[in-house]
Amino acid sequence: MDFTIQNQKDTRSGFGEGLLEAGRRNPKVVAFCADLTGSLKMGDFAKEFPSRFFQTGIAEANMVNMAAGMALSGFVPFTGTFAAFATGRVYDQIRQSVAYSNKNVKIAASHAGVTLGEDGATHQILEDIGLMKMLPNMTVIVPCDFNQTKNATIAVAEYDGPVYLRFGRPKVPNFTQVDEKFIIGKAQMLQEGTDVTIFACGHLVWKAVQALPILKEMGINAELINIHTIKPLDVEAVLKSVGKTRCVVTAEEHQRNGGLGDSIAQVLALNMPCPMEMVAVNDVFGQSGTPDELLKAYHLDTPDIVEAVKKVVARKQ
Amino acid sequence: MTINELERIASQVRRDIIRMVHGCQSGHPGGSLGATDIVTALYFDQMQIDPAHFRMDGNGEDMFFLSNGHISPMFYSILARRGYFPVKELATFRRLGTRLQGHPTTAEGLPGVRIASGSLGQGLSVAVGAAQAKKLNGDQHIVYVLMGDGEQEEGQIWEAAMYAPAKGVDNLIAIIDYNKKQIDGPTDDVLSLGDLRAKYEAFGWYVLEVSGNDMHALVNILKLAHENTHQGRPQLILAHTEMGMGVDFMMGTHKWHGTAPNDEQAANALSQLEETLGDY
Numbered sequence: 001m002d003f004t005i006q007n008q009k010d011t012r013s014g015f016g017e018g019l020l021e022a023g024r025r026n027p028k029v030v031a032f033c034a035d036l037t038g039s040l041k042m043g044d045f046a047k048e049f050p051s052r053f054f055q056t057g058i059a060e061a062n063m064v065n066m067a068a069g070m071a072l073s074g075f076v077p078f079t080g081t082f083a084a085f086a087t088g089r090v091y092d093q094i095r096q097s098v099a100y101s102n103k104n105v106k107i108a109a110s111h112a113g114v115t116l117g118e119d120g121a122t123h124q125i126l127e128d129i130g131l132m133k134m135l136p137n138m139t140v141i142v143p144c145d146f147n148q149t150k151n152a153t154i155a156v157a158e159y160d161g162p163v164y165l166r167f168g169r170p171k172v173p174n175f176t177q178v179d180e181k182f183i184i185g186k187a188q189m190l191q192e193g194t195d196v197t198i199f200a201c202g203h204l205v206w207k208a209v210q211a212l213p214i215l216k217e218m219g220i221n222a223e224l225i226n227i228h229t230i231k232p233l234d235v236e237a238v239l240k241s242v243g244k245t246r247c248v249v250t251a252e253e254h255q256r257n258g259g260l261g262d263s264i265a266q267v268l269a270l271n272m273p274c275p276m277e278m279v280a281v282n283d284v285f286g287q288s289g290t291p292d293e294l295l296k297a298y299h300l301d302t303p304d305i306v307e308a309v310k311k312v313v314a315r316k317q
Numbered sequence: 318m319t320i321n322e323l324e325r326i327a328s329q330v331r332r333d334i335i336r337m338v339h340g341c342q343s344g345h346p347g348g349s350l351g352a353t354d355i356v357t358a359l360y361f362d363q364m365q366i367d368p369a370h371f372r373m374d375g376n377g378e379d380m381f382f383l384s385n386g387h388i389s390p391m392f393y394s395i396l397a398r399r400g401y402f403p404v405k406e407l408a409t410f411r412r413l414g415t416r417l418q419g420h421p422t423t424a425e426g427l428p429g430v431r432i433a434s435g436s437l438g439q440g441l442s443v444a445v446g447a448a449q450a451k452k453l454n455g456d457q458h459i460v461y462v463l464m465g466d467g468e469q470e471e472g473q474i475w476e477a478a479m480y481a482p483a484k485g486v487d488n489l490i491a492i493i494d495y496n497k498k499q500i501d502g503p504t505d506d507v508l509s510l511g512d513l514r515a516k517y518e519a520f521g522w523y524v525l526e527v528s529g530n531d532m533h534a535l536v537n538i539l540k541l542a543h544e545n546t547h548q549g550r551p552q553l554i555l556a557h558t559e560m561g562m563g564v565d566f567m568m569g570t571h572k573w574h575g576t577a578p579n580d581e582q583a584a585n586a587l588s589q590l591e592e593t594l595g596d597y
């Protein structure tokens with residue numbers, strides 16, 4: 001895998017471009033936004049397809065159910081707001097009218113995790129992956145960079161069924177391939193290795209990429225897999241890798257409870273118990289700060305991944 | 318307090334807002350500047366409070382809730398200037414480890430804050446609950462809540478708006494920062510609120526209107542509203558404000574809802590606001 005940084009871009013802009021492209025490919029794609037058009041980068045779609053864009057005002061519950069109503073007649077609605085308000089605020093609306101009713105609604109959620117920064121804990125949701133993955137019928141996608149978010153958005157529009165698509169605010173290294181086809185549910189092998197498997201998602205994928213040369217220097221040959229689809233989880237890829245490496249580190253910008261690590265742990269406990277460490281937020285709320293400060297403060301940075309790998313490799317021996 | 322004294326406090330609060338938002342290069346100056354006069358009049362003239370002995374339960378004093386938590390710089394400045402915590406702490410706004418989080422929280426124990434806000438639409442319900450508790454406690458004091466106008470688009474607001482008159486919650490004074498703007502643009506373009514006064518009246522509220530940047534008018538309307546309490550109905554004050562009030566280039570637009578000024582813009586803004594109580 002080529003880890004060359006093409007540029008620094010925010011994943012939400014990847015969503016904005018992906019939505020525009022999806023709208024061009026399929027006239028049934030429509031979009032709703034609850035007074036955050038600029039933040040979600042939905043402005044270009046709104047401009048090109050004004051009759052297919054619905055400004056709902058600050059009314060997330062109404063937005064979700066209107067999208068479900070619209071999906072009935074074959075439209076492909078995306079709803080856009082911050083991840084905190086896209087999930088927790090409207091959980092029952094999603095549960096009953098989208099997941100249980102199995103409607104083709106795409107919940108686009110920006111500003112997830114601590115990297116939202118200075119707005120603080122009210123806005124930094126760290127529980128959304130758990131909330132969404134617990135719902136039957138729901139697909140949960142957490143792409144890692146701009147290109148992947150754009151490609152995921154296009155794939156999500158083509159897929160039939162409820163989807164939660166999580167992305168973020170800050171500019172981060174953009175390194176995946178420009179037009180790589182995004183395959184929902186298929187784990188992405190970033191580097192093969194033998195000593196440990198690192199499973200990462202979202203912004204933490206790049207943090208894990210940066211850990212690879214450090215680990216190599218220590219004599220640890222790590223395998224890195226990007227789990228961009230938390231649900232359905234690519235169980236085959238997980239077991240294949242761990243069958244070889246026999247120990248695991250997971251890394252995510254989310255609570256340990258309910259996150260990627262928790263999904264992986266479930267698969268391993270049932271099929272292949274082995275030492276495991278989790279890089280995640282552990283049962284606390286976020287706070288104000290810059291994204292970089294917060295990643296350090298909540299132990300979600302490259303050194304934390306390196307430490308977790310050292311620890312888990314030692315536990316294996 | 319005299320009107321002149323209140324206006325001088327408001328000028329300093331506006332300086333604090335600009336300096337806080339500029340200092341951390343984030344936050345919400347527009348709504349903060351527009352709502353400054355309302356909350357200054359409340360905290361420095363109208364409300365019966367004991368800042369030196371902040372009590373979470375608010376028993377035996379008036380209570381204020383900020384539902385539109387994004388205008389936290391205004392709230393923090395007024396709390397500090399009123400004596401809830403040291404003024405110099407304003408310099409920590411939005412920085413790692415601060416008690417002055419981006420949106421008000423109770424997690425860090427900042428005196429003056431009784432509940433987290435930031436996710437819009439929840440404050441009116443909280444205020445109704447607190448007002449009912451005062452009734453149960455036999456406490457004659459009043460509960461105040463400030464909300465945004467864009468915030469009125471949240472359905473939960475109307476759940477509380479229906480409840481309060483139906484249940485005779487008459488020790489409650491809600492105020493709307495009626496600046497007719499929100500993030501994506503003028504409220505009329507985003508989602509028109511229609512005749513807000515008529516809507517609240519139809520729900521059973523007693524509605525007052527005021528020019529929300531006129532200190533004299535504010536002081537009078539708050540007195541009037543206070544006299545009207547305990548007469549069977551909740552009250553709403555529609556406070557017509559100007560987003561960005563006091564800084565010419567921040568007025569007449571929604572662009573400064575959540576944008577921090579750069580060095581040059583901050584200097585320009587501060588040149589328009591008299592330093593009356595000493596900068597933090």
Ligand SMILES: Cc1ncc(C[n+]2csc(CCOP(=O)(O)OP(=O)(O)O)c2C)c(N)n1
Binds near residue numbers: 034435500560574
């Ligand atoms: C539930 C919820 N949805 C969306 C947001 C994002 N948001 C923050 S402020 C704001 C606009 C609020 O408009 P208004 O109440 O008029 O406040 P003003 O812009 O006048 O300060 C929005 C949409 C939020 N904080 N909470």
Ligand SMILES: [Mg+2]
Binds near residue numbers: 467496
């Ligand atoms: Mg407004």
